[in-house]
Amino acid sequence: MRRNRRTTPRTARVLGSLLLVAAAGAFTVGAAPAPPKTAPAPPRTAAVPLDRVVPAPASVTPGGAPYRLTRATAVRVDGPAAVRRVGAYLTGILRPSTGYPLPLTDGGSGGIRLHLEKGDYGAEGYRLRSAPSGVTLTAGTPAGLFHGVQTLRQLLPAAVEKRTVQHQSWEIAGGTIEDRPRYAYRGAMLDVARHFFTVAQVERYIDQLALYKVNELHLHLSDDQGWRIAITSWPRLADYGGATEVGGGEGGSYTQADYRRIVSYAASRYVEVVPEIDMPGHTNAALASYARLDCDGVAPPRYTGTEVGFSSLCVSKDVTYAFVNDVVKELAALTPGRYLHIGGDEAHSTSHADYVTFMDRVQPIVAGYGKTVIGWHQLTGAHPAEGALAQYWGLDDTSAAEKEQVARAARAGTGLILSPADRVYLDMKYTKDTRIGLTWAGLVEVRRSYDWDPGAYLPGAPAAAIKGVEAPLWSETLKTSADIEYMAFPRLPGAAELGWSPAATHDWNGYKVRLAAQGPRWDALGIGYYRSPQVPWPHG
Numbered sequence: 001m002r003r004n005r006r007t008t009p010r011t012a013r014v015l016g017s018l019l020l021v022a023a024a025g026a027f028t029v030g031a032a033p034a035p036p037k038t039a040p041a042p043p044r045t046a047a048v049p050l051d052r053v054v055p056a057p058a059s060v061t062p063g064g065a066p067y068r069l070t071r072a073t074a075v076r077v078d079g080p081a082a083v084r085r086v087g088a089y090l091t092g093i094l095r096p097s098t099g100y101p102l103p104l105t106d107g108g109s110g111g112i113r114l115h116l117e118k119g120d121y122g123a124e125g126y127r128l129r130s131a132p133s134g135v136t137l138t139a140g141t142p143a144g145l146f147h148g149v150q151t152l153r154q155l156l157p158a159a160v161e162k163r164t165v166q167h168q169s170w171e172i173a174g175g176t177i178e179d180r181p182r183y184a185y186r187g188a189m190l191d192v193a194r195h196f197f198t199v200a201q202v203e204r205y206i207d208q209l210a211l212y213k214v215n216e217l218h219l220h221l222s223d224d225q226g227w228r229i230a231i232t233s234w235p236r237l238a239d240y241g242g243a244t245e246v247g248g249g250e251g252g253s254y255t256q257a258d259y260r261r262i263v264s265y266a267a268s269r270y271v272e273v274v275p276e277i278d279m280p281g282h283t284n285a286a287l288a289s290y291a292r293l294d295c296d297g298v299a300p301p302r303y304t305g306t307e308v309g310f311s312s313l314c315v316s317k318d319v320t321y322a323f324v325n326d327v328v329k330e331l332a333a334l335t336p337g338r339y340l341h342i343g344g345d346e347a348h349s350t351s352h353a354d355y356v357t358f359m360d361r362v363q364p365i366v367a368g369y370g371k372t373v374i375g376w377h378q379l380t381g382a383h384p385a386e387g388a389l390a391q392y393w394g395l396d397d398t399s400a401a402e403k404e405q406v407a408r409a410a411r412a413g414t415g416l417i418l419s420p421a422d423r424v425y426l427d428m429k430y431t432k433d434t435r436i437g438l439t440w441a442g443l444v445e446v447r448r449s450y451d452w453d454p455g456a457y458l459p460g461a462p463a464a465a466i467k468g469v470e471a472p473l474w475s476e477t478l479k480t481s482a483d484i485e486y487m488a489f490p491r492l493p494g495a496a497e498l499g500w501s502p503a504a505t506h507d508w509n510g511y512k513v514r515l516a517a518q519g520p521r522w523d524a525l526g527i528g529y530y531r532s533p534q535v536p537w538p539h540g
Contacts, residue, residue, distance in 0.1 A: 047173035052517045053154045055213060055497035056505040057179040058125075064174030065132045069094070069156075074103050079116040082142035085268070087114050090149050094156075099165035110134040112152070114145050124215070124270075125180025128152060130172045143270045144180075147213050151177060158520035183454070185389075185417055185468025186499030187216035187274070188426075188492065190484070193223035193285075194306070194475040195245050196252035201481050203265045208488070208527065210269040212496035217266055218274040218341060218470060224284035224303045224311055226251045229259055229275070233326040234290065241285035241302070246476055248304045259334055267336070274374065275331050278343030279324065280350050280358045284311040292319050306476045309348030315358045325365050332369035340366050345376035345393070356382040363388065374417070380409035389467060391417040392458060393425070395441055400459075407460030415467040418454045424495045426473040426487050430530055436477040437487060446515070446532040450494035451508050471495035482528050489522060489529035490515055512536060 047066040050057075077087040084104065090112070091102045113136045121127070121140035126148035129136045137148040155173060159166040188209050190202065206217060221228045227241035230253060242253030254262070263273045283293070284303045291299035295314035303311075313320045332340060342362055347355050359375070359382040366373045366385075373379075373388040380390050392406055410416050419425070421441035428444040429437035455463045471492055478484055493515060498506070512535050519537045522529050531537055 047171040048155050048157065048517070050155065050173050050175045050177055052514050053151050053177070054493045054511075054514050054518060055500035056502075056511070056514070057151065057177045058502050058505075059178040060175065061177075062173065062175035064130075066171040066173050067130045067132055067135050069098060069100065069170035069172070071100050073100060074105050074108055074111040076105055076108055076111055076113040078106055078114070080142070083114055083116060083145060086142055086145045086149060089146070089268075090114075090152070093153060094160065096163045097160045097166045098170055113137065116140065116142070116145070122180045123184070124213075125178075126151075127179070128177040130155070130174050130176075132174070135172055143215075146210075146270045148179070150211055150213055151179065153211070154521070158524050161521055161524035181213070181500045182502055183466065183468035183499045185216055185470070186214050186496060187218050187417065187468060187470030188214050188488075188495070189218035189220060189419075189470055189472035191220040191223070191473060191475040192228050193220050193226045195249070195479050196226060196228060196242075197475075197481075197484075198252070199254065199258050199261055201484075202262050204481055205484060206266050206269050206271055208485070208492070208525075209271060212493045213500050214492075214496050215271055216274055216468075216470065217271050218276060218472070219262075220276045220278065220474075222277050222285060223282045224308070225305075226253075227285040227289065228253045229331065230255050231327050231330050232256070233330065234323065236289040237286060241289035244302045244304055246304055246306060256330075256334055263335060263337075272337040272339075273335060274337060274339045274341055275335055276341035276343055277327055277331065278345075279362070280313040280315060280355065281309060281311055281345070281347035282343060283313050286313070286323075287311060290323070293317070293323060309346045312347060312349040313358070315350065315354040321361055321365070324362055328365050328369055328371075332366075332371050335371070338372050339374050339389070340369075340371040341374040341391075342366060343376060344379045347378070352381070359383065377406050380406050380414060384409055384414045386413070387415075389415040389417055391419055391470065393419045393421050393472070395420060395422045403459060407458055410458070410461040410465035414465070416458065416461060416465050417468050417470050418457055418466060419470045419472050420452070420457065423449055423452055424469065424471040424491070426471050426491055427476070427478065430532065434530075436483055438474070438476060444491070445534055446490055446494065447508055447512070447534050449491040450498070450511060452498070453503055453506065454498055455503055469495055469499040485527045486530055489527055490518070490532060490535065493518060
């Protein structure tokens with residue numbers, strides 16, 4: 001049911017980097033031809049109201065005059081090197097568009113201050129205070145400061161995202177924002193298996209995720225159509241199994257150095273990478289690479305279609321578990337994050353008994369290398385390991401029996417990540433006329449994607465069992481970063497808000513106005529998005 005009761009399923013490759021280019025140096029406005037030697041003041045731009053931020057902050061107290069960035073503004077940091085890196089990230093965003101030098105300093109007063117202190121901020125919360133004398137971002141961790149920087153960006157005019165000098169004023173509305181996330185797990189998945197996406201494309205998507213405080217990037221690294229990560233002990237997986245994709249393209253794969261680069265880049269944006277090796281089904285690329293993984297010892301041809309459910313590792317062979325151990329061992333060593341996703345959905349060619357046997361043997365392997373298991377919610381039909389998370393991708397009309405199976409596991413201690421396909425699968429078409437995407441879960445317009453409550457979505461599942469929300473993007477029909485962005489925006493920010501913001505702030509009528517205000521920012525960032533008629537976008 002992840003894809004289609006009949007066929008089909010997932011998504012994506014990704015992005016390149018946006019927010020890095022820090023153009024240092026002062027900008028001088030050219031003098032008028034006649035005697036006044038002072039440059040004309042830049043046109044004033046109204047400050048963005050504090051309540052226009054996405055995701056909605058936990059608490060907003062507007063008031064007082066705004067703070068105005070000028071050529072004299074400095075970014076002041078105190079604390080460990082990680083705080084200075086957040087400050088450098090901020091100046092890298094602000095310098096190109098403002099033309100201001102914005103020196104990074106640990107002294108002085110005023111300006112923009114990034115400050116660590118003990119307090120009730122949690123692992124990712126922050127406080128932002130803006131007044132004419134300056135802006136102070138305070139948090140208990142560098143991650144909190146980084147998330148606060150994303151809010152600060154949204155409080156500046158959208159033109160701040162441009163890479164060339166913009167002649168206007170830069171004001172940050174006065175007041176205070178107190179903020180922290182509702183859920184610790186706020187994810188997005190990119191399917192690089194159906195179509196391969198380069199490191200630069202993935203990095204671009206990471207930058208876009210960071211803007212909306214998404215902190216988990218789930219990479220779907222293997223499927224029937226391609227194997228995308230080099231495994232030294234099984235080299236044909238990437239060399240042969242990675243050399244194709246949906247439609248018969250050349251595919252591609254990440255070297256281990258490539259993967260480390262993605263992980264490192266994500267970490268610089270406080271995003272944790274969650275690698276997925278889907279098994280025992282969705283394994284045709286592996287079987288084509290190594291015939292001994294198939295029960296009959298015959299390698300199938302590589303696959304470039306979009307059907308699902310026809311492949312399976314051979315559960316009865318010892319070599320299967322040697323293979324799994326080797327792959328998990330190498331991938332765990334490359335991945336500093338907490339999680340390793342083992343898939344487990346749509347194993348239609350595996351008997352239920354074999355499925356249970358396989359999961360019972362594989363989960364301890366993952367734990368043995370220090371990682372927490374995540375599996376698609378079919379894992380709850382086996383024996384989820386202690387501490388494991390199940391990712392629910394069913395529909396609103398999924399059978400009561402299947403929902404109860406998941407809820408029962410949740411009541412027994414299995415944590416849940418919610419990814420209902422007819423709500424937050426970003427590869428679903430918006431309307432029947434959407435040029436790319438799938439329809440097996442239905443048509444998912446922006447309001448439908450946003451208008452649900454994770455805490456009350458799954459009947460019988462305790463609210464405490466919900467660990468977060470993830471928006472998957474499967475790539476059967478996606479080939480470029482432009483495709484990724486068109487399907488992700490404007491729905492991705494809504495999924496991010498469901499994960500971050502308090503339930504009390506969720507209101508479509510208010511959200512659609514805040515979402516509309518993001519349009520000019522995406523224009524400035526070069527993000528092509530779907531202009532849903534449900535959203536009152538500026539300028540028609």
